[in-house]
Amino acid sequence: MERRARKCWTIASLTSFSLLLRFILAVECTLSLRTSPENQIRLPPGAPFKIALFADLHFGENAWTDWGPHQDVNSLKVMSTVLDKEKPDFAIYLGDVITANNIPIANASLYWDQAISPTRNRCIPWASVFGNHDDAPFEWPMEWFSVTGIPQLHCPTANSSYSGEEDCSFRGTRRLELMRNEIGDNTLSFSKAGPKELWPSISNYVLQLSSPSNPESPVAFLYFMDSGGGSYPEVISRAQAEWFKHKSRELNPDSRALCRVPEIIFWHIPSKAYKKVAPTFLLFSSCVGSINKESVAPQEDEMGIMKLLEERPSVKAVFVGHNHGLDWCCPYKKLWLCFARHTGYGGYGNWPRGARILEISQDPFSLKSWIRMEDGHSHSEVILSS
Numbered sequence: 001m002e003r004r005a006r007k008c009w010t011i012a013s014l015t016s017f018s019l020l021l022r023f024i025l026a027v028e029c030t031l032s033l034r035t036s037p038e039n040q041i042r043l044p045p046g047a048p049f050k051i052a053l054f055a056d057l058h059f060g061e062n063a064w065t066d067w068g069p070h071q072d073v074n075s076l077k078v079m080s081t082v083l084d085k086e087k088p089d090f091a092i093y094l095g096d097v098i099t100a101n102n103i104p105i106a107n108a109s110l111y112w113d114q115a116i117s118p119t120r121n122r123c124i125p126w127a128s129v130f131g132n133h134d135d136a137p138f139e140w141p142m143e144w145f146s147v148t149g150i151p152q153l154h155c156p157t158a159n160s161s162y163s164g165e166e167d168c169s170f171r172g173t174r175r176l177e178l179m180r181n182e183i184g185d186n187t188l189s190f191s192k193a194g195p196k197e198l199w200p201s202i203s204n205y206v207l208q209l210s211s212p213s214n215p216e217s218p219v220a221f222l223y224f225m226d227s228g229g230g231s232y233p234e235v236i237s238r239a240q241a242e243w244f245k246h247k248s249r250e251l252n253p254d255s256r257a258l259c260r261v262p263e264i265i266f267w268h269i270p271s272k273a274y275k276k277v278a279p280t281f282l283l284f285s286s287c288v289g290s291i292n293k294e295s296v297a298p299q300e301d302e303m304g305i306m307k308l309l310e311e312r313p314s315v316k317a318v319f320v321g322h323n324h325g326l327d328w329c330c331p332y333k334k335l336w337l338c339f340a341r342h343t344g345y346g347g348y349g350n351w352p353r354g355a356r357i358l359e360i361s362q363d364p365f366s367l368k369s370w371i372r373m374e375d376g377h378s379h380s381e382v383i384l385s386s
């Protein structure tokens, strides 16, 4: 009896201690973020910087069934396992965070918010880009019409902040609104709504990883781009390519080769270049990965972005999601083209879930990557730059 009581007391005090620790960490985390410019992330001193890529979570899928919400619970578990095992410094949501075409409520940000909660709860900052499902218009399920011939509307209640009939038509939540809600509600979010000239593509921005000793000194630039889909075509436009060209020249002038800062690129839908490097047999190729179960589903059109990336020796790797059955990295010219790993239980395919991890070291610079699975094991380690 006595022993049990002591054990309980120990657990209770541990819990309150960890709560206190969490509170202190949360305060510290928020403060250190506030002191740095909003697009800069300071690397931890004396340790590599680790990023977890969460791809294709597809929250809110079939939200009206039992199956759908159950998948979201499973996806939360995958992210929690990866975050606890790897303890990354940062997370990137690589698009298809939600399945908007299946979400029968007016505000899809409520699902978006669930998807980022494991990262936020651990006080880990993050950034996100859009995929082709995030603002897709709602598709009425056929079975809703079957019984009475009248769909069962789940309209917001009369006293909610919504008004009028349009809320019952489930137009979906627009990219800009999703992004503004994410940024407005979260001090840990490094996402940006991109330059206005590039709309309707929204998630176009750069983050600078800075040296721990000198925030002015960049260690790497992370470029995020919106590869479209959903409410407009799946494309990285000529205007976005031009934006990248000017931004990269401004931040990282090409003139002195030795001083070039490495650049890493993130978007959702693979470019056509991925088709060129896709291996027939993964095992007998120069690619590194564990599943090669489908063909690359590239963007609808190619408007110059790959050419710009190929021409810049500072660009080390591109990371995309979209294809749930592919998780490889393949060399392409002087850079690497990588898939993330399907993280969500939403979306097609039953391959085991996981997350690609990136590890960036300074002095000398290196970019290493591997995949951490939901059962805790890791595989497919590869050095992408050193």
Ligand SMILES: *[C@@H]1O[C@H](CO)[C@@H](O)[C@H](O)[C@H]1NC(C)=O
Pocket (backbone or CB within 6 Å): 107, 109, 110, 113, 161, 181, 185
């Ligand atoms: C939608 O949900 C988000 C996230 O909870 C919230 O910040 C936002 O205010 C909501 N929008 C409306 C119009 O209620």
Ligand SMILES: *[C@@H]1O[C@H](CO)[C@@H](O)[C@H](O)[C@H]1NC(C)=O
Pocket (backbone or CB within 6 Å): 157, 159, 160
């Ligand atoms: C809306 O109405 C319901 C029931 O009529 C009530 O329980 C709820 O508190 C109301 N919500 C707001 C925000 O007023």
